[in-house]
Amino acid sequence: MSPSTVSRSFNHPELVKANTRKKIDAAVRRLGYIRNRAAQTIHGIRSGTIGLIVPTIDHAIFAELVQSFSDAVEELGFTILLASHGYSLDREYALTRKMLEHRVDGMALIGIEHSEDTYGLLAQQSMPSVLLWNYSDDAPLTCVGSDNFEAGRLIGAHVSGLGHRDIATLFPPLAGNDRAQLRFDGVKQALHAKGLGVREGWTFETPYSVAAAKKAIQALIATEERPTAVICGNDVLAWGVIHGLMKNQLSVPDDLTVTGIGDFKGSKEFEPGLTTVRIPARQIGAQGAKRIVDAIVADAPVAMGDLISPELVVRATSARPRSSV
Amino acid sequence: MSPSTVSRSFNHPELVKANTRKKIDAAVRRLGYIRNRAAQTIHGIRSGTIGLIVPTIDHAIFAELVQSFSDAVEELGFTILLASHGYSLDREYALTRKMLEHRVDGMALIGIEHSEDTYGLLAQQSMPSVLLWNYSDDAPLTCVGSDNFEAGRLIGAHVSGLGHRDIATLFPPLAGNDRAQLRFDGVKQALHAKGLGVREGWTFETPYSVAAAKKAIQALIATEERPTAVICGNDVLAWGVIHGLMKNQLSVPDDLTVTGIGDFKGSKEFEPGLTTVRIPARQIGAQGAKRIVDAIVADAPVAMGDLISPELVVRATSARPRSSV
DNA sequence: AATAGTTTTGCAAATGTTTTCATTTTGCCG
DNA sequence: CGGCAAAATGAAAACATTTGCAAAACTATT
Numbered sequence A, B: 001m002s003p004s005t006v007s008r009s010f011n012h013p014e015l016v017k018a019n020t021r022k023k024i025d026a027a028v029r030r031l032g033y034i035r036n037r038a039a040q041t042i043h044g045i046r047s048g049t050i051g052l053i054v055p056t057i058d059h060a061i062f063a064e065l066v067q068s069f070s071d072a073v074e075e076l077g078f079t080i081l082l083a084s085h086g087y088s089l090d091r092e093y094a095l096t097r098k099m100l101e102h103r104v105d106g107m108a109l110i111g112i113e114h115s116e117d118t119y120g121l122l123a124q125q126s127m128p129s130v131l132l133w134n135y136s137d138d139a140p141l142t143c144v145g146s147d148n149f150e151a152g153r154l155i156g157a158h159v160s161g162l163g164h165r166d167i168a169t170l171f172p173p174l175a176g177n178d179r180a181q182l183r184f185d186g187v188k189q190a191l192h193a194k195g196l197g198v199r200e201g202w203t204f205e206t207p208y209s210v211a212a213a214k215k216a217i218q219a220l221i222a223t224e225e226r227p228t229a230v231i232c233g234n235d236v237l238a239w240g241v242i243h244g245l246m247k248n249q250l251s252v253p254d255d256l257t258v259t260g261i262g263d264f265k266g267s268k269e270f271e272p273g274l275t276t277v278r279i280p281a282r283q284i285g286a287q288g289a290k291r292i293v294d295a296i297v298a299d300a301p302v303a304m305g306d307l308i309s310p311e312l313v314v315r316a317t318s319a320r321p322r323s324s325v
Numbered sequence C: 001a002a003t004a005g006t007t008t009t010g011c012a013a014a015t016g017t018t019t020t021c022a023t024t025t026t027g028c029c030g
Numbered sequence D: 001c002g003g004c005a006a007a008a009t010g011a012a013a014a015c016a017t018t019t020g021c022a023a024a025a026c027t028a029t030t
Helices: A003-011 A018-031 A037-041 A060-075 A089-101 A116-124 A148-161 A178-193 A210-221 A235-247 A281-298 B003-011 B018-031 B037-041 B060-075 B089-101 B116-124 B148-161 B178-193 B210-221 B235-247 B281-298
Strands: A049-054 A079-084 A106-110 A129-134 A143-146 A167-171 A203-205 A229-232 A257-259 A276-278 A311-313 B049-054 B079-084 B106-110 B129-134 B143-146 B167-171 B203-205 B229-232 B257-259 B276-278 B311-313
Touching (some): A060 A129, A089 A106, A143 A148, A210 A229, B003 B018, B079 B089
Parallel strands (some): A229 A257, B167 B229
Antiparallel strands (some): A079 B079, A276 A311
């Protein structure tokens, strides 16, 4: 009947007599009582929330990641505080602060590049944190993700290995986006290894959308010289390119090879099936969730990260260039 | 220097001397102090969080909705507590409870169909709430969304108006999904109005994925008789159908008319452009956020809902059936 | 029936903040 | 420079809960 007993009945039921517990349960139901986690939280008890800040939820990639992360985290009894920063690392800092005010038990961010302030904040509050999506051995925090440089390298090697020499690239804006930057670097390295470079004027940067990519490729093919291959920074851009080419009666891969990175849902089923590099979003989300929750409940520093290897997936949008056949 | 002054300096800066405020700010920075919203919350002060529960984040539609809702809500100073129930209304109830324990200031749910318990809980806690995505005049709570029945009717009328008689439908599972159910009802009504029915054995239900739709349509066209049109419950299924047909060298719309519902990002740019019904997810998200925040800050019951009309978008995947040309 | 032990319950302090009220400080005017 | 109002600060109560400790209520043993 006293608050203490009610509290115990919720948190340590074995300490209260079955009979009292029953009475309490009845009263709780009758009054529609819902316990106040905010009041628990100020006792240093875990809030049961984990902050997740992504650049955007709008894109296929992150949606899949958020979903799997959220599933895994809920499974383990936590709830997600979600926010998106629209590729602004300053905004990311502000959002991180806000989540700390809410006393989240842990934080997950996308990528390894973050503002000094953000890193400082997390360290200073000794907040269990994990970086998702990209992996690097020397990241300042535990990370669970793929090697985006390697992903770029794989696709660059594949395309150049097919004999392409005139290669264009289409990437989302690289600033403040280490994932895209690393992929791009990987592509360049693979081409250099074959003595190739990306031609000046054939490296395009467009917003992350089918529409933008479609427009960009149509501008490109309207010019005199055409590349024989277009390496895209992700699958959405590749879809846009393919549709742009279809629109102009150009055939993939006969006229141009087009590749993506990511292997988003649907990329396999599309016709023609997209050649890409698989970055398993679901696995990253699930594994990342496990890591952070482990760190929280064990109250131990977050353990080593996980490298989830990217994997080349050759389907039907890449082929030898026509001239070289 | 006393807690009271610090508190005032944060919440009513005009009440503290500029000089003291400066000292406090310095100390705050030096110590890395972050104020504890949980402790504020127990004073009946708003928590600054809004609960959003969706069936899944994984699909294009909801991702877009979540993004726009989240953007609008952040703009207004709130943070989102996000969870997904995987189309289980019981799970939705449990998640709602959890969010109430976290003392969210408001709740947003998808669709109008929810468990008795969920509605009871929200009413009993007099929690400001809004239902997103679907609109109905006699919903138990304010809703901001489109008229999904009308969406179905529009596309049904369009397809039958083109002269199609042999029409198949491909929908996601209807149980516990009022949006899909209403669309389907709308399609049926439009066909009945023309004296048509959906043929027994030509109403398909598949999971919500390109892969599943592709598989389903390939099974269908392998049979003797083929429909001349396939009405899909959403754009993702339509994409799957189109790719399935392409795979089998069938042409859209020459061999079959294929339509979607939703007008997802990309549907316009895909080749051929998808005929569909636009349900403006961004607008719904933004408007829904506005409604709920208004209700929270005004401390008034959530006002009337908003009907955001669906709109037929005829592109290149629908045409008169060949036989009737 | 008294004792000892065990189980169950309640009391009180503590948590980090806000707010009301009272007290102190400041600034101004004569 | 004294007095007074206004401005700034602090002390204390309040919020909903948890927890250590003590009291109370049982149970079992003699």
